[in-house]
Amino acid sequence: MTATGIGAPVRRKEDQRFVTGQGRYVDDFNRPGQAHAYFLRSPHAHAAIRSIDTGPATIMPGVIAVFTGDDLAADKIGGLICGWMIHSKDGSPMKAGPHPALAQGKVRYVGDHVAVVIAETLAQAKDAAEAIVVDYDVLPAVVDTAQATKASVQVHEVSPDNTVFNWHLGNKDETEAAFARAKHVTKIDLVNNRLVPNPIEPRAAVGEYDFGTDNYTLYTTSQNPHVARLVLSAFIGVAPEHKLRVIAPDVGGGFGSKIFIYAEETVCVWAAKKVKRPVKWTSDRSEAFLSDAHGRDHVTHAEMATDENGKIIGLRVHTTANLGAYLSTFSSSVPTYLYAPLLSGQYDIPAIYCEVDGVYTNTAPVDAYRGAGRPEATFVVERLVEKTARELGQNPAEFRRKNYITQFPHATPVIMTYDTGDYAASLDKALEIADYKNFQQRKQESARRGKLRGIGFSSYIEACGIAPSQAVGSLGAGVGLWESAEVRVNPTGSVEVLTGSHSHGQGHETTFAQLVSDRLGISIDQVSIVHGDTDKVQFGMGTYGSRSGAVGMSAIAKAIDKVIAKGKKVAAHVLEASEGDIEFKDGRFGVAGTDRSMAFGEIALQAYIAHKFSGQDLEPGLKEGAFYDPTNFTFPAGVHICEVEIDPDTGVTKIERWTAVDDFGVIINPMIVEGQVHGGIAQGVGQALLEGAFYDESGQLITASFNDYCMPRAIDLPSFQVGMTVTPCPSNPLGIKGCGEAGAIAAPPAVINAITDALGHEDIAMPATPQAVWRAAQKARMPMAAE
Amino acid sequence: MYAFEYHRPTSVKEAASLAGQAEDMKFLAGGHTLLPTMKLRLAGPSNLIDLGQIAELRGIERSGDTITIGAMMKHAEVASSAEVKQAIPALAEMAELIGDPHVRNRGTIGGSIANNDPSADYPAACLALNATIITNQRKIAADDFFQGIFTTALEEGEIITQVSFKIPSQAAYAKFRNPASRYALVGVFVAKHADGARVAVTGAGSNGVFRVPEMEQALSGNFAPEALDGIAVSQDEMNSDIHADAAYRAHLVGVMARRAVQAASARG
Numbered sequence A: 001m002t003a004t005g006i007g008a009p010v011r012r013k014e015d016q017r018f019v020t021g022q023g024r025y026v027d028d029f030n031r032p033g034q035a036h037a038y039f040l041r042s043p044h045a046h047a048a049i050r051s052i053d054t055g056p057a058t059i060m061p062g063v064i065a066v067f068t069g070d071d072l073a074a075d076k077i078g079g080l081i082c083g084w085m086i087h088s089k090d091g092s093p094m095k096a097g098p099h100p101a102l103a104q105g106k107v108r109y110v111g112d113h114v115a116v117v118i119a120e121t122l123a124q125a126k127d128a129a130e131a132i133v134v135d136y137d138v139l140p141a142v143v144d145t146a147q148a149t150k151a152s153v154q155v156h157e158v159s160p161d162n163t164v165f166n167w168h169l170g171n172k173d174e175t176e177a178a179f180a181r182a183k184h185v186t187k188i189d190l191v192n193n194r195l196v197p198n199p200i201e202p203r204a205a206v207g208e209y210d211f212g213t214d215n216y217t218l219y220t221t222s223q224n225p226h227v228a229r230l231v232l233s234a235f236i237g238v239a240p241e242h243k244l245r246v247i248a249p250d251v252g253g254g255f256g257s258k259i260f261i262y263a264e265e266t267v268c269v270w271a272a273k274k275v276k277r278p279v280k281w282t283s284d285r286s287e288a289f290l291s292d293a294h295g296r297d298h299v300t301h302a303e304m305a306t307d308e309n310g311k312i313i314g315l316r317v318h319t320t321a322n323l324g325a326y327l328s329t330f331s332s333s334v335p336t337y338l339y340a341p342l343l344s345g346q347y348d349i350p351a352i353y354c355e356v357d358g359v360y361t362n363t364a365p366v367d368a369y370r371g372a373g374r375p376e377a378t379f380v381v382e383r384l385v386e387k388t389a390r391e392l393g394q395n396p397a398e399f400r401r402k403n404y405i406t407q408f409p410h411a412t413p414v415i416m417t418y419d420t421g422d423y424a425a426s427l428d429k430a431l432e433i434a435d436y437k438n439f440q441q442r443k444q445e446s447a448r449r450g451k452l453r454g455i456g457f458s459s460y461i462e463a464c465g466i467a468p469s470q471a472v473g474s475l476g477a478g479v480g481l482w483e484s485a486e487v488r489v490n491p492t493g494s495v496e497v498l499t500g501s502h503s504h505g506q507g508h509e510t511t512f513a514q515l516v517s518d519r520l521g522i523s524i525d526q527v528s529i530v531h532g533d534t535d536k537v538q539f540g541m542g543t544y545g546s547r548s549g550a551v552g553m554s555a556i557a558k559a560i561d562k563v564i565a566k567g568k569k570v571a572a573h574v575l576e577a578s579e580g581d582i583e584f585k586d587g588r589f590g591v592a593g594t595d596r597s598m599a600f601g602e603i604a605l606q607a608y609i610a611h612k613f614s615g616q617d618l619e620p621g622l623k624e625g626a627f628y629d630p631t632n633f634t635f636p637a638g639v640h641i642c643e644v645e646i647d648p649d650t651g652v653t654k655i656e657r658w659t660a661v662d663d664f665g666v667i668i669n670p671m672i673v674e675g676q677v678h679g680g681i682a683q684g685v686g687q688a689l690l691e692g693a694f695y696d697e698s699g700q701l702i703t704a705s706f707n708d709y710c711m712p713r714a715i716d717l718p719s720f721q722v723g724m725t726v727t728p729c730p731s732n733p734l735g736i737k738g739c740g741e742a743g744a745i746a747a748p749p750a751v752i753n754a755i756t757d758a759l760g761h762e763d764i765a766m767p768a769t770p771q772a773v774w775r776a777a778q779k780a781r782m783p784m785a786a787e
Numbered sequence B: 001m002y003a004f005e006y007h008r009p010t011s012v013k014e015a016a017s018l019a020g021q022a023e024d025m026k027f028l029a030g031g032h033t034l035l036p037t038m039k040l041r042l043a044g045p046s047n048l049i050d051l052g053q054i055a056e057l058r059g060i061e062r063s064g065d066t067i068t069i070g071a072m073m074k075h076a077e078v079a080s081s082a083e084v085k086q087a088i089p090a091l092a093e094m095a096e097l098i099g100d101p102h103v104r105n106r107g108t109i110g111g112s113i114a115n116n117d118p119s120a121d122y123p124a125a126c127l128a129l130n131a132t133i134i135t136n137q138r139k140i141a142a143d144d145f146f147q148g149i150f151t152t153a154l155e156e157g158e159i160i161t162q163v164s165f166k167i168p169s170q171a172a173y174a175k176f177r178n179p180a181s182r183y184a185l186v187g188v189f190v191a192k193h194a195d196g197a198r199v200a201v202t203g204a205g206s207n208g209v210f211r212v213p214e215m216e217q218a219l220s221g222n223f224a225p226e227a228l229d230g231i232a233v234s235q236d237e238m239n240s241d242i243h244a245d246a247a248y249r250a251h252l253v254g255v256m257a258r259r260a261v262q263a264a265s266a267r268g
């Protein structure tokens, strides 16, 4: 291993430019002759558009053009797509309503795109947008997830009762049988609150068209620029794939919300050609609240069956998932295949059956948000396991331990085959770090001060490293989920790695370089990571689902292996030995059993000068590419323990201790991994205590700014105690499982389990705001009054 | 933001005269309320008169039993003022609880008071500390100044120049922050003066900042948390939103009042 190799807590290379203000984000790109786009958005949640009069706007100062959905239709620009086909129980395909980039005849949520003004300045575009006259026939709106199918309001004609699909997974008959013979059944009703992603950098796009070459360029805030190019060309049809370059430069956080292909970037590319000028749009925070795809929003009833020995024998779940007004790019997969396959948790549950009804409402589209389906599943499993243990009078840690899966591989009744893990090891370590044995003492001490102390567990599992292409294809995905890499060795021995992964906060420029450093025995300073440009990287699937380590780096490892193999051939020529005698070790190619060797950089130079190559059997150059398709998902898992103290007078919940013990397999950079854990927990705590997107009955977003939408701040969080256990992942060459989403997945049930433990009853929903906790604490104090 | 004319007077007199001539004008202090509303196009004054260059509006001065603060003094300046800390530590602490460092280094006492946001902190301090709001035209008792949410006794074009607080023998401010905005969900300022106690509540009332006579009476007799036992404010005049309904706010007024008295007493 080199000092900058795998396992070293190397400082992030990219931070120099980020913390000194040298990062270049989409909004930093200003193209010659650039005009500005401003989108007129619907103020109504649901309305028919009788007419749009753009006339008064077009004569305003600085206005270049005003476009509506009719203009897109006239140019045969297609609607936005959902790339994952879900079939209902009866075999029928999901009901996908039209999703035009600019409204055609109807608006379906507050923030829906009605028209776009292109002007010399943004202020002029805004002024002109105010002059557009839209005649709306305002319709009643449906907002509530649980009521969506019963409403008289119809969001899309294709779905009279607002159902997108009635999907199911698992073994129904066996599950019914398990419940029939159960000794005890625990029931729970849960709401997984709707969240607004809120990356620091809002979305942005610059579209550009070159009349000389007929080439289009889109600068965009994307987690997966190649997928954006594919969708924009093959499905929406704004430009041919080979003529469209998509650049996703520095991107300031995504959390899923920048995976999707949105209306604004589509319009910017299209409009750039129409107005013969580069067109820029940058979302402001208000637009981000209204129009970034939201996350979560499930209403669930779940039941867990246990036998006379306290073993879990069955789980049945019914979930209604709000998908919003339109199906966003991967929305249909989130509450189905990214959700139900995780319902077995870390437990050996022989029978599981899950039904999910996806519904339309007049709200912003809902799609993947950090964890995507897995936090929702973990919330169901871990709340239910905790409640079951309490009802059975068992210690929640020991109840979990008793039901853990211990033999691997383990096939669950819901698709997944877990490859490896040691759940008890994580539990033991977490109990120790959390000083669980002295918890009762701390609880009594709190009680003496009039405070309520509680402790909550979350024994989570997730499926990452998304995903084997054949598997996801059979489940309805429109794409394969492999990754690509190209390793280019320069004559000086420095290395450029072109990757299809995309870094928007993850630190790939460091961790990917560590892999190269480790394998080739060179310093990370000799390595550049190139990503986020379809003209440089041939193709890639992007970053989400904690896949960049397990899949993206595996592709790089594969390409490095090819580089080393080629290097051996070069060395054989140069060192005049047979190829079979060449060894590569500690950054040197040497002849076995001799002291003859050459450094990696020297061989690189030889590969390019090719003076010693005889004949045609060896090509000059040192550059190799690889595509890597994983053979399985990866299964990071761990135990988080949250300890809270509640002030019953005010309802304030203070997190006193947080223990996180995670098994992420092999770790490339422990410092970066800890950072991911911290950030994930912060987001999970945000969901549990602070964040919630609420619409009123008419479909207005009440929490449409930071004044009302509460993001977690440092002061809301304790100092985290992070521990690791390691079982290397057997299904990829690096043993990596992934760590990007774990905290956000683990945290919410840990918090709520701690609060319910402190209160002594289960009646609290997320976000557990001071008001909600105060009310619940009142109920705890007066059990009679609660009846 | 809509386009506007920008003016930068260097004296109160010049500012007042500009205000008299300019149509549809607004004074600009720290801009932390005004500029966001302009950016969102909720406000669009044609003329903006920046008070930032007027030296007369600055300074902190103690004389006798009052401390007088210039209208353009920033929250951070009040929070860190040795004079304020010594005379009315509760006032310095209150200023330290406003927003975040950015806000405290831009927002001003004059702007806060002129704006009279129902969740702002200064209005409670003004009532509890029996303040006098000094303008370029007159002196207004705090009790007469705050007239309901975002409404004050200020006339069109009238400029707050200073605010003068009575120095109490004991005082404290207890703030329950709105989790999202960090403004006061409920803030209670209590002060013990020679002529009796004052209790002022911000954040909670549907009509803005208010005093609680029952609590004042009880505390005037016995300035101790127990004196407040059994005293509750009515839910009827409480604000209600997604963060806190009227019942919760009314409850918090009681809790915060007791905590404030306790803190004031602990200070001695």
Ligand SMILES: Cc1cc2nc3c(=O)[nH]c(=O)nc-3n(C[C@H](O)[C@H](O)[C@H](O)COP(=O)(O)OP(=O)(O)OC[C@H]3O[C@@H](n4cnc5c(N)ncnc54)[C@H](O)[C@@H]3O)c2cc1C
Pocket: B026, B027, B028, B029, B030, B031, B032, B033, B034, B035, B051, B071, B072, B075, B097, B098, B099, B100, B103, B104, B106, B107, B108, B109, B110, B111, B112, B114, B115, B119, B120, B121, B122, B154, B158, B159, B160, B161, B181, B182, B183, B184
């Ligand atoms: C993120 C954030 C958090 C905040 N948190 C809090 C909080 O916790 N507690 C709190 O109390 N406040 C809070 N504030 C408000 C802030 O502290 C300021 O007090 C407030 O914005 C008003 O002061 P300003 O100097 O910014 O006034 P401006 O925004 O410049 O002006 C506000 C209004 O007052 C008028 N005005 C200003 N000065 C004068 C004057 N001298 N005479 C007459 N009229 C005048 C202006 O014309 C305008 O109408 C917060 C603000 C922000 C942006």
